[in-house]
Amino acid sequence: MRGAIAARRLAPYVLLAPGLLWLVLFYVYPAIQMFLTSLWTGNIQNGYVQSWNWGIYPEAITEYWPWLGRSIVYGGLATILAFGLGFPLAYAIAFRGGTYKNLLLFLVIAPFFTSFLLRTISWKIILADDGLFLGPLKDVGVLPEDFRLLATPAAVVAGITYNFLPFMTLPLYVALEKIDKRLIEAAEDLYAGPWRPQGTIVGLVLGGALGVIVALVMDYSPLLIGIPMAAAGAAIGTFLISQAFIRVTVPLALPGIFAGSLLTFIPAVGDFINAELLGNPQSLMIGNVIQARYLKVTDYPTASALSFILMLAILIGLLIYTRLLGTEDLTGASI
Amino acid sequence: MTDTRSPLPDLTRRRFLQGSALAGAAAFLAACTGGGTPGTGSAAPSAAASESAAGSAAASESAAASAGATPAQGGELRWASWIGYIDVNDADQSYPTIKKFEDETGIKVTYNEKIDGNESFFTTDLQGPLTAGQPTGWDLIVVTDWLVARLARLGWLEKIDTSVTPNFVKNLAPNYKARSFDPDTDLAAPWQSGMTGIGFNKKKTGELDSLEVFFSTQFKGQKTYLDEMRDTVGLAAIKLGYDPASITAQQFDDSLAVVKKAIDDKIVRQVTGNSYVEDMQADSAVMAMAWSGDVLTLLVPDQKPTQDFQWRLPKEGGMLWTDNMCIPKGAPNKGQAERWIDFYYDPINAATIEAYVNYVCPVAGAKDEMLKIDKDIAANPLIFPPDDYVARLHQFRAVTAEEETTWAEAFTKAMGL
Numbered sequence: 001m002r003g004a005i006a007a008r009r010l011a012p013y014v015l016l017a018p019g020l021l022w023l024v025l026f027y028v029y030p031a032i033q034m035f036l037t038s039l040w041t042g043n044i045q046n047g048y049v050q051s052w053n054w055g056i057y058p059e060a061i062t063e064y065w066p067w068l069g070r071s072i073v074y075g076g077l078a079t080i081l082a083f084g085l086g087f088p089l090a091y092a093i094a095f096r097g098g099t100y101k102n103l104l105l106f107l108v109i110a111p112f113f114t115s116f117l118l119r120t121i122s123w124k125i126i127l128a129d130d131g132l133f134l135g136p137l138k139d140v141g142v143l144p145e146d147f148r149l150l151a152t153p154a155a156v157v158a159g160i161t162y163n164f165l166p167f168m169t170l171p172l173y174v175a176l177e178k179i180d181k182r183l184i185e186a187a188e189d190l191y192a193g194p195w196r197p198q199g200t201i202v203g204l205v206l207g208g209a210l211g212v213i214v215a216l217v218m219d220y221s222p223l224l225i226g227i228p229m230a231a232a233g234a235a236i237g238t239f240l241i242s243q244a245f246i247r248v249t250v251p252l253a254l255p256g257i258f259a260g261s262l263l264t265f266i267p268a269v270g271d272f273i274n275a276e277l278l279g280n281p282q283s284l285m286i287g288n289v290i291q292a293r294y295l296k297v298t299d300y301p302t303a304s305a306l307s308f309i310l311m312l313a314i315l316i317g318l319l320i321y322t323r324l325l326g327t328e329d330l331t332g333a334s335i
Numbered sequence: 336m337t338d339t340r341s342p343l344p345d346l347t348r349r350r351f352l353q354g355s356a357l358a359g360a361a362a363f364l365a366a367c368t369g370g371g372t373p374g375t376g377s378a379a380p381s382a383a384a385s386e387s388a389a390g391s392a393a394a395s396e397s398a399a400a401s402a403g404a405t406p407a408q409g410g411e412l413r414w415a416s417w418i419g420y421i422d423v424n425d426a427d428q429s430y431p432t433i434k435k436f437e438d439e440t441g442i443k444v445t446y447n448e449k450i451d452g453n454e455s456f457f458t459t460d461l462q463g464p465l466t467a468g469q470p471t472g473w474d475l476i477v478v479t480d481w482l483v484a485r486l487a488r489l490g491w492l493e494k495i496d497t498s499v500t501p502n503f504v505k506n507l508a509p510n511y512k513a514r515s516f517d518p519d520t521d522l523a524a525p526w527q528s529g530m531t532g533i534g535f536n537k538k539k540t541g542e543l544d545s546l547e548v549f550f551s552t553q554f555k556g557q558k559t560y561l562d563e564m565r566d567t568v569g570l571a572a573i574k575l576g577y578d579p580a581s582i583t584a585q586q587f588d589d590s591l592a593v594v595k596k597a598i599d600d601k602i603v604r605q606v607t608g609n610s611y612v613e614d615m616q617a618d619s620a621v622m623a624m625a626w627s628g629d630v631l632t633l634l635v636p637d638q639k640p641t642q643d644f645q646w647r648l649p650k651e652g653g654m655l656w657t658d659n660m661c662i663p664k665g666a667p668n669k670g671q672a673e674r675w676i677d678f679y680y681d682p683i684n685a686a687t688i689e690a691y692v693n694y695v696c697p698v699a700g701a702k703d704e705m706l707k708i709d710k711d712i713a714a715n716p717l718i719f720p721p722d723d724y725v726a727r728l729h730q731f732r733a734v735t736a737e738e739e740t741t742w743a744e745a746f747t748k749a750m751g752l
Contacts, residue, residue, distance in 0.1 A: 044736075045739075124619065128617030148556065281598050281605070281751030284751045288752055293752075294458075296746075
């Protein structure tokens with residue numbers, strides 16, 4: 001009897017042990033090592049000593065804040081764009097997928113069967129200056145001859161968005177799929193009809209603002225992108241968004257939105273492959289800096305300090321975000 | 336994409352950018368747990384290495400002692416190299432020339448295509464154990480000039496006993512002798528070389544033969560530079576009339592300024608590793624600082640000079656880089672490594688490998704052997720460069736420890752990092 005109670009008391013720890021051990025070995029230990037490395041001084045010729053040179057942190061931030069900032073902006077934009085693409089997709093699969101649900105879900109994850117690298121390299125072929133997509137547009141004169149998508153910030157953000165889209169779509173799908181459709185019907189019966197005129201205004205403002213931000217980051221004319229985006233936002237807000245959607249669907253989908261945006265944003269900020277293959281020297285991200293500092297300059301302390309700073313920045317952002325969205329919803333409904 | 340020899344267009348053996356990027360991430364973790372205090376973090380790999388070394392240590396000591404003038408016989412050779420860097424029998428994926436060596440010498444060769452980047456190989460395989468004074472687990476490694484220079488500076492290489500490698504002494508092409516990082520020619524035995532010059536799409540650019548185009552506004556945004564400091568800065572130095580083999584700090588600054596200006600003015604589309612190949616195939620880039628081997632094996636799969644994609648050694652000159660066979664400090668099977676080096680410098684063996692590999696062969700006499708195997712290859716200037724090529728080829732000098740860091744830093748800054 002006592003044995004049974006003891007076993008029951010131990011069970012959670014036994015169950016936790018493998019995961020904890022894994023985390024300690026492959027996360028905590030390397031993180032501590034990385035932190036210690038950041039406080040070395042020296043070079044490969046004369047070796048390194050643990051000098052506790054805390055000054056490296058302010059130095060690294062002063063020198064590399066533009067790259068840190070750029071990474072957060074690119075990662076944030078990619079997350080918003082992935083949400084813009086992923087939400088309608090997940091919604092369509094969850095609510096209108098019918099018998100094709102599983103097939104559609106499979107298609108969402110199908111790109112994962114190909115290596116991340118090959119997928120990114122294939123973009124170089126698809127988006128080539130004279131390729132499948134741009135070539136015909138240039139031939140008919142829609143685009144100027146010297147227009148290009150590759151080797152621009154736009155290509156980097158687009159590449160990140162594409163590569164992490166499934167991380168956004170799947171949690172959204174899980175959250176939307178669970179929604180009891182009768183709740184939406186009930187809301188509609190209770191006059192939660194079209195969301196006008198608020199929807200028009202909100203759509204106009206959000207679409208326009210996103211367009212202007214995208215344009216500024218990408219170095220295009222703000223009006224050129226802002227006006228069509230504002231128009232699109234207004235149209236979506238007017239005709240596609242109902243009050244039932246705002247009051248029932250979105251709140252219930254919140255855990256999915258939270259999980260999806262984190263799963264997209266965190267790897268997106270640290271990504272360096274897209275910037276390396278699709279970007280130009282003016283659009284490199286913090287991951288590229290860390291890689292170059294580490295491998296090319298063999299400046300291990302700065303590389304480690306930057307990695308640590310990036311980790312802390314993401315952690316702090318995460319805490320604020322969790323506060324804003326509220327934790328209970330997330331832990332309560334995310335599974 | 337059109338390459339028939341390799342399923343992946345970017346799997347050239349050299350500086351496989353993406354591979355090294357991924358390996359770099361792994362190396363980052365590896366070295367975060369190593370380095371610092373010698374012998375603590377790096378305990379795992381070096382322990383494994385010394386364990387495997389212990390078994391053969393006794394054998395090799397006696398081999399080394401009796402070496403003197405008699406070449407090694409039997410035992411084993413553990414060799415780290417790059418992908419696509421030796422002849423392969425397509426039928427059973429065996430290595431015919433290694434097989435021949437094994438049959439002749441009784442030495443068992445473990446050939447591992449382990450290296451996909453000099454930087455990452457240095458961090459994952461060499462730095463930890465050699466800092467701690469342990470053997471690396473490799474008896475022979477193939478690394479590029481600048482890494483040889485670094486290893487030599489750190490005292491991490493064994494001297495090749497040239498008394499047991501008569502072929503190496505006799506057949507090493509003259510322009511490889513007494514290089515700045517290896518004055519006595521006994522630290523590094525050249526394995527393959529490549530040239531860095533102008534790769535271009537003739538259909539779009541017409542004939543090109545001058546370095547000037549890299550720095551002019553012609554084809555703005557349609558040309559790429561290389562992410563290897565010695566190639567890109569080296570070409571800029573040649574353009575300015577300097578010799579990279581004796582480049583001074585001032586000349587380096589001048590050359591880098593030219594590079595930086597071109598990047599800042601957005602004349603340069605991207606600074607890349609091997610991935611310029613995709614950009615050229617897709618017509619996004621019309622000209623690139625390009626490695627001769629890439630152009631041979633990727634851009635021109637059938638190696639006919641009638642293709643659109645061409646490579647030229649600029650009239651002002653180009654860069655020559657070399658991957659070298661080296662014996663890391665404390666390698667237990669040094670005698671076996673020397674035996675292989677001597678074997679390779681037999682022209683017939685070098686020619687056999689060259690028929691498959693398509694890089695520049697450093698073995699004098701291999702061209703004559705190649706004439707018997709394949710006349711086209713023997714006549715190809717990208718594999719057997721004629722004298723007027725050799726006269727225009729420059730090698731970047733060995734840099735000091737301080738220059739290695741400050742120049743790399745300055746170059747990565749110019750690259751936008």
